[in-house]
Structure formats: C-alpha cells, structure tokens
Amino acid sequence: MPDPSLYNACPDLYLRSPTSHKGTHMLIKEGNVAYDDFDPSTLTRARFAWNQSKRAAGLAVQAMRRFDLPANATLIREWFGLSPKTNPAHAQKLMQVQSNLTEMERAYASRPITLVWAPNIVVKHAPADRNLPMTPVQLAGGTAFTGQNVYGYVHQHLAGSGMRVILGRWFRDDPDPQEATQTIYHEITHKVLKTADHCYGVDLCRRLATNNIAQATTNADNYGYFAKSMVGKV
Numbered sequence: 001m002p003d004p005s006l007y008n009a010c011p012d013l014y015l016r017s018p019t020s021h022k023g024t025h026m027l028i029k030e031g032n033v034a035y036d037d038f039d040p041s042t043l044t045r046a047r048f049a050w051n052q053s054k055r056a057a058g059l060a061v062q063a064m065r066r067f068d069l070p071a072n073a074t075l076i077r078e079w080f081g082l083s084p085k086t087n088p089a090h091a092q093k094l095m096q097v098q099s100n101l102t103e104m105e106r107a108y109a110s111r112p113i114t115l116v117w118a119p120n121i122v123v124k125h126a127p128a129d130r131n132l133p134m135t136p137v138q139l140a141g142g143t144a145f146t147g148q149n150v151y152g153y154v155h156q157h158l159a160g161s162g163m164r165v166i167l168g169r170w171f172r173d174d175p176d177p178q179e180a181t182q183t184i185y186h187e188i189t190h191k192v193l194k195t196a197d198h199c200y201g202v203d204l205c206r207r208l209a210t211n212n213i214a215q216a217t218t219n220a221d222n223y224g225y226f227a228k229s230m231v232g233k234v
C-alpha cells in the first residue's frame with residue numbers, strides 16, 4: 001500500500017479525463033512515473049508492467065551492445081532483421097537501433113511519464129472547423145476506437161499531451177501480463193522515437209523484420225516485442 005501522501009486529487013486532469021468517476025480520481029506519483037485513475041487491481045498490473053518494461057529497456061541496451069552473443073543475435077535478427085556479423089551492410093542500422101534503445105532507457109530513467117487507466121474513454125476526432133461536431137474515431141475494420149477495444153495509445157499530435165500513455169481494457173484483461181509490459185514499451189517508443197504502427201502482432205512483426213528492415217526498425221510493435229523478449233516469453 002503506497003504512502004497516502006502520494007495521492008493527489010487532480011481537478012485539472014479530472015476535467016480532461018472523461019473516464020473519471022466522481023470523487024475517485026487519483027494521481028499516484030512514484031519517481032518519474034505517475035499512475036492516473038487506476039483501481040487497485042489494475043494499478044498492480046500497471047506497476048508490474050512499468051517495472052518490467054523499465055527493466056526490459058535496460059536489458060535491451062545490453063543485448064544490443066553484445067550483439068555477437070548467439071542468443072542476442074537471434075533476437076536482433078528476429079525483431080529487426082539485422083545480422084551484422086554476416087552482413088556488414090547492417091552495421092549502420094544496428095548502430096541506429098542501439099542509439100534508439102539507449103534513448104528509451106534514458107526516457108525510462110528520467111522523463112516524466114503518466115500511465116492513464118481509461119477503459120471507458122471514447123476517442124473522438126476534433127474537426128478543424130469548430131462548428132462541426134466531434135466524430136468518434138474508428139479502428140481498422142470499423143471497430144469503434146474506445147477504451148473497451150484497445151490496449152493503449154498515445155496522443156501523437158496533441159500539443160501538451162506530454163508523456164501520457166492511455167491504457168484500455170485489454171491492458172487489464174490480457175491473460176499474459178507481459179503483454180502489458182510490451183504495450184507500455186510500445187507506446188513510449190511512439191513518444192520517444194516517433195515510431196510508426198506499420199503492423200501489429202508477433203507474426204506480422206516477425207515477417208516485417210524478414211522482409212523490410214527499414215520498417216521493422218521504425219515499427220513500435222517490433223521494439224515492443226524485442227523488449228518483451230528480454231523479460232518474458234514472446
């Protein structure tokens with residue numbers, strides 16, 4: 001149980017978060033990470049995922065430095081398509097990924113990051129013309145973009161959104177808790193490395209690494225799975 005003094009009522013965030021329920025909105029700060037609006041059991045998962053992904057961020061840098069070790073070489077090839085030992089042309093890309101992972105480790109160590117529990121959020125698009133109504137955003141395939149349908153996301157184009165990672169229902173409900181670890185790392189790469197979402201999931205990401213190194217080394221999920229493999233089974 002954290003020290004009660006760590007709890008802060010936060011009316012500013014309350015107004016901006018449509019998921020908040022009256023009187024229960026809490027911001028818990030622990031070092032450079034803050035947990036916003038979590039219930040106790042989901043907070044336990046969020047802490048686990050934060051700690052595991054932070055640990056993974058450090059281990060990922062070490063694995064990249066020792067890319068010659070067979071276990072590391074296998075993972076680097078699996079998720080980024082790079083075989084620097086047999087293909088000298090990959091050396092430059094390897095250095096780029098190394099520097100990206102180092103930047104991620106630094107972000108975990110020192111940048112203020114807020115994890116936001118928002119299972120009921122409905123993501124809406126604000127039209128440039130303010131007289132027009134906001135319209136709900138749809139995911140690929142026409143699914144509504146709501147907290148019920150996502151693991152997590154970050155606002156990439158909203159000024160002032162800072163390092164806020166919004167977490168949806170699947171963050172809590174996936175039977176594999178290390179997938180929550182993957183999600184946090186994935187989302188933070190969007191903020192720190194400006195990664196894209198070329199594709200999602202282990203199968204498509206492995207295929208991307210084989211077929212398109214340029215995209216694999218800029219794809220959030222490829223970084224997420226490389227990080228997850230540092231602390232768990234992928």
Ligand SMILES: [Zn+2]
Nearest residue numbers: 186190197220
């Ligand atoms: Zn993403």
